[in-house]
Amino acid sequence: MVCAIPSALHAFLSSPTNVIAAVILLLVLTALWSVLLPNGFPPGPVAWPFLGISSALKGDLSKALTDLTERYGDILSIKVSGRRKVVINDVNMVREALVKKQNEFAGRPWRYYLGLLSEGGESIFHCSYSPKWMTRRKLLVRAIRNATSGRKMNDSIGKAILQLKNSVDDRNEEPFNPRHYFQLTVGGAVASMCFGRKYGFDDPEFQEIIKTAENVVKGFGQRFSADVFPILRHVPTKGVCEIKKVISRWLMLIQSKIDQRKAKPNEVGHVITGDLNLVEHHHLRKILSCGPKSGEPRRINWNHNFKIIMDSVEEYARKWAKREDVELDTLSEWVKSMRKIVRGRIGRLRSHVCRRPYSVFKDPNAVQCLNDIHDKYVVVPADKAANNIVFVCKKYYFECLIDELGVTKTSTNSTINIQQI
Incomplete structure (x- = not known):
């Protein structure tokens, strides 16, 4: 009986008519399955197979949704571009969903091309709500707060505006579209904050960053069929290949910046934070990674x-x-x-x-490593970043102290002579 099944299937598929009939039947069943309302979903309009009700939502979207609400109630489900969506049109229900039950509704719908850009949902903007997402969000908020605190942001914005003014003055009162210059100004401030260096509008590296970012945004402004028909993700069409190439270029650009930062930790400035690679001793680095308030087991x-x-x-x-x-x-x-x-x-x-318990400070190599760090750096806890420490160049640290105290560097007092540090 089992051996007869493959032979019967082969005989059935050997006829072109049977193959066409099977494909048509499969498409009909798939279309019927796509328009069925899933269990537990609120009522809604009948959708076209695969496409949904996209055509009914053209024009004034708010008016179309209001008309659907009057017919199906304050909670209804619609299918757009092959995906089921739930529409809520009541203030109390919206408050319950987004405020009282915000954790349950904090997820993000999966998009194929956004998944490519986020490397499989690993970024903060395209990641499901989870402890990993919460941790990344905290790190991002702290990094932004640290980059925008004090005079850092004021100085960065001031320099960006000065560059914008000089670029506008170079136009010699000729008419021009300011959109490009505004993009360069904002992009320069963001790139400076992310990559730790100042960029001029004519900097080739900065131009490459802006061009790649524009290509990514332009590509995602289109409507991709692979989000509607998942099988098309494996078809090498021109649009799919182009956006994959753009995303790959963008990720390589970001990764190159990360590699440069890891390869040259001492060239980023006089202050090093968030990087313990300069601590060569493994056990000592492990203790420091726990933060300034931690210590060895007693x-x-x-x-x-x-x-x-x-x-x-x-x-x-x-x-x-x-x-x-x-x-x-x-x-x-x-x-x-x-x-x-x-x-x-x-x-x-x-x-x-x-x-x-074993003490790492009984290891002569660990003690020597710590002494080498103290000879070159001043180790202080990081402000606004829990369990983090900062390595400050010792000479730069004392220069800042002397400037704050108003003492001249040319003083003959040996206790404050910078050249002896």
Whole structure:
């Protein structure tokens, strides 16, 4: 019986008429399945197979959705470009979805080309709500806050506006479209914040960044059929190949900047933060990665911990006896049983916990590495960034201190002579 199935299938597919009929049947079943309303979805208009109701939403979108709301209610489902969407047209329901249940509705719909740009949903703008996304968002907010705090942003904006003014003056009062110059101004400020260097409008590297970014935005401004028909993702059409090429170029550009930063950590300036690669000793680098408030494991004083626990137990017994207006001896047996339980638990823990933790500072290589760091840098905790430290060039650090104190660098006092640092 099993052997007869392949032969029967081969005989059926050997006829062109049967193949065409099978393909038509498959398309009809797929079309019917695409227009069926999934279980649990709110009511909505009947959609065309594969395309949905895109044609009905042309023109005034708000008017079209209002008409659908009057017919199907404040919550309805529509299908657009092969995807089911839920429309809410009630203030209280919108507040419940976006405020009270914001975590449940914080996800992002998957888009094929956005997935390519985000390297499989690894970026913050195209990633599902998860602890990973929350961590990345916190890092991004801290980085932006640090880059825009104090005089950094004011100086950056001032220089960008000065470049814009000079470029406009070079036009000699000729009419021009300011859009390009505004793009260069904003793009220069953002690129400077991201890559840590100043760019002029005529800088070839900056021009390449702007051109690649414009190509990415232009490509995503089009309507891609691969989002509607997933099978077309594997068809090498001109549009698919072009956008993949643009995205690949953009990601390579960003990665090259990251590689330059890793290869030359000392050329980014006098201050190094968020990079512990200059700490060559592995165990020492691991301790520093835990933040300035952490330290090495200490030897556990079991007797001291036992005393702390029993003091708390006896304090609780005194308060309970006072509240219930009874003699303290009423809980004496309970206190004895608690002492026995705590002593037994501590005894079991002592047999499993290492009594003498290893200290990395007993390693001569670690001590030498730390001394080398102290000879070149001043290590300070990072402001507005928890569990992070900053390595500041020692000479630059003292120059800043002397400038703040108003002391001249040419002073004959040997205690403040910069050249001796």
